[in-house]
Amino acid sequence: MAVKLADKDIARIARALAEPRRFQILKEIGATKGGVVSCGELRDHHKVTAATLSHHLKELETAGLVETTKTGKFMTIALNRGVLDAYLAQLQKI
Amino acid sequence: MAVKLADKDIARIARALAEPRRFQILKEIGATKGGVVSCGELRDHHKVTAATLSHHLKELETAGLVETTKTGKFMTIALNRGVLDAYLAQLQKI
DNA sequence: TCGACAGTTTGACAATTATCTAACTATCGA
DNA sequence: TCGATAGTTAGATAATTGTCAAACTGTCGA
Numbered sequence: 001m002a003v004k005l006a007d008k009d010i011a012r013i014a015r016a017l018a019e020p021r022r023f024q025i026l027k028e029i030g031a032t033k034g035g036v037v038s039c040g041e042l043r044d045h046h047k048v049t050a051a052t053l054s055h056h057l058k059e060l061e062t063a064g065l066v067e068t069t070k071t072g073k074f075m076t077i078a079l080n081r082g083v084l085d086a087y088l089a090q091l092q093k094i
Numbered sequence: 095m096a097v098k099l100a101d102k103d104i105a106r107i108a109r110a111l112a113e114p115r116r117f118q119i120l121k122e123i124g125a126t127k128g129g130v131v132s133c134g135e136l137r138d139h140h141k142v143t144a145a146t147l148s149h150h151l152k153e154l155e156t157a158g159l160v161e162t163t164k165t166g167k168f169m170t171i172a173l174n175r176g177v178l179d180a181y182l183a184q185l186q187k188i
Numbered sequence: 189t190c191g192a193c194a195g196t197t198t199g200a201c202a203a204t205t206a207t208c209t210a211a212c213t214a215t216c217g218a
Numbered sequence: 219t220c221g222a223t224a225g226t227t228a229g230a231t232a233a234t235t236g237t238c239a240a241a242c243t244g245t246c247g248a
Contacts, residue, residue, distance in 0.1 A: 018112035048238090143209080144226085164224095
């Protein structure tokens with residue numbers, strides 16, 4: 001069974017998902033093979049500044065929905081399916 | 095298979111769920127037998143004015159997550175599990 | 189070492205929204 | 219019919235947040 005999320009975790013995840021751009025980003029990551037994407041790829045698909053993108057990624061990361069790893073200059077963002085699934089499991093139980 | 099939701103529908107549902115009080119209300123409705131609750135019961139559990147509660151119920155209804163029926167002076171709110179499930183199904187596919 | 193590049197942080201601004209009060213509509217019982 | 223009660227609507231306010239520009243940090247190649 002998945003981890004039980006506290007109410008505040010659920011709220012944070014829900015807020016992260018409620019922003020259309022972040023939802024899109026998440027779908028984009030999930031659609032790639034391996035569930036991994038580079039920051040540059042995201043910038044190509046979203047007409048926002050790097051600052052804005054950075055902000056959104058931080059929201060997703062704080063919510064636990066993605067994990068980022070930095071190798072040298074570049075960053076890769078990976079979907080954390082475990083957290084997403086845990087969130088869905090909680091909603092399922094409503 | 096559940097109904098396919100448009101992106102804007104998903105966004106609306108996600109926003110409805112992202113508000114802690116609304117999430118709580120939804121859980122409360124779901125916890126009752128039959129998935130139905132009266133407006134007064136909600137007022138007992140939430141320390142907000144009737145106006146605020148009305149606002150939240152409208153958000154949930156617009157999102158399709160609940161359906162309300164008015165009989166005389168009173169209102170009953172029912173969880174619409176179909177919409178919730180459709181939302182979860184979409185997230186599942188990410 | 190230096191410049192270019194990837195991403196972050198900070199501060200500001202605009203849009204959204206949760207909340208309240210007050211006034212309103214509608215229904216029921218006396 | 220009147221008063222009380224259930225819920226809505228409108229307008230105001232405060233908090234949150236998506237966005238940008240500008241300045242910053244860290245890394246690589248020349």
